[in-house]
Amino acid sequence: MGPKHQRALFCIAERVMTSKRKHVQTIRQLAGTEEYYLLIIREIDRLEGQLCKTRSLQAQATLTLLEWLTTLHYFNWHCAYCQERPFQVMSHIIPLPQGGGTTVENCVPACYRCGRSGRNKKTNMLVIGNLMQLKTKMQAIKEQAQLTMKQLNLSLLPDKYAVCQFHPDKHIPYWALLGDFVSLTRTPEELSIVCQEDNVPGDIEAERGWRCVQVRGAFDFSIAGINASLAIPLAEAYISVLAIATYATDYLLVKEENVERALQVLEQAGHIIER
Numbered sequence: 293m294g295p296k297h298q299r300a301l302f303c304i305a306e307r308v309m310t311s312k313r314k315h316v317q318t319i320r321q322l323a324g325t326e327e328y329y330l331l332i333i334r335e336i337d338r339l340e341g342q343l344c345k346t347r348s349l350q351a352q353a354t355l356t357l358l359e360w361l362t363t364l365h366y367f368n369w370h371c372a373y374c375q376e377r378p379f380q381v382m383s384h385i386i387p388l389p390q391g392g393g394t395t396v397e398n399c400v401p402a403c404y405r406c407g408r409s410g411r412n413k414k415t416n417m418l419v420i421g422n423l424m425q426l427k428t429k430m431q432a433i434k435e436q437a438q439l440t441m442k443q444l445n446l447s448l449l450p451d452k453y454a455v456c457q458f459h460p461d462k463h464i465p466y467w468a469l470l471g472d473f474v475s476l477t478r479t480p481e482e483l484s485i486v487c488q489e490d491n492v493p494g495d496i497e498a499e500r501g502w503r504c505v506q507v508r509g510a511f512d513f514s515i516a517g518i519n520a521s522l523a524i525p526l527a528e529a530y531i532s533v534l535a536i537a538t539y540a541t542d543y544l545l546v547k548e549e550n551v552e553r554a555l556q557v558l559e560q561a562g563h564i565i566e567r
């Protein structure tokens with residue numbers, strides 16, 4: 293599983309905490325394998341159980357699923373104390389009865405043996421050192437997740453578009469460059485052109501009937517994953533899109549027959565549609 297895929301799965305997992313039943317199908321899809329799906333579901337249950345127990349003790353209960361999965365990932369899904377055996381339980385460095393909370397600073401994976409036995413202070417200091425490093429990493433991941441789920445202003449461009457494919461050696465036809473939105477991609481295999489449908493001559497083979505949603509307003513080019521906040525809700529609604537990134541912003545091409553539903557879904561996901 294690639295890092296991008298994993299981040300998307302983590303983000304979904306994060307949202308799932310509030311309405312697990314609704315998103316089970318999405319996790320199943322994103323997880324790809326049954327094994328990974330079961331693993332995520334197991335951690336959701338584990339975390340919910342711990343948070344519940346912690347709240348009943350009036351202690352701090354702030355650990356999110358994203359934080360917990362990142363912690364597990366950081367310790368390679370192994371016990372944070374012995375770092376030898378696969379992890380089996382969530383361990384609180386300061387135990388719950390002693391006032392420890394279920395927080396990112398206080399929770400690590402442990403094997404049964406280390407989780408149960410009285411862990412000595414030296415080991416704890418080591419683990420705390422590891423956690424400090426993890427926290428820095430976590431902050432970066434958190435910021436990225438927030439960006440990923442950022443609210444965006446979107447607008448639907450008025451025209452219809454076509455996606456045309458040519459031999460890579462072909463000259464760019466003049467008609468392709470007309471209109472307000474044109475995207476050209478040349479690879480060794482093809483010359484691919486997205487342009488206004490009206491300008492495409494009738495005898496040209498093209499996939500017609502696309503609408504284009506523009507992400508409004510400039511944002512920093514370095515912001516990766518801005519598309520996930522659009523792609524994830526659409527994927528959940530089984531609407532496929534063709535994404536085009538430019539230096540300044542992103543565009544989503546959606547088939548005409550799906551565009552109204554797509555806008556509805558994006559609106560429900562918290563984005564603002566400028567109509």
Ligand SMILES: [Zn+2]
Pocket residue numbers: 371372373374375376377402403404405406407
């Ligand atoms: Zn251990």
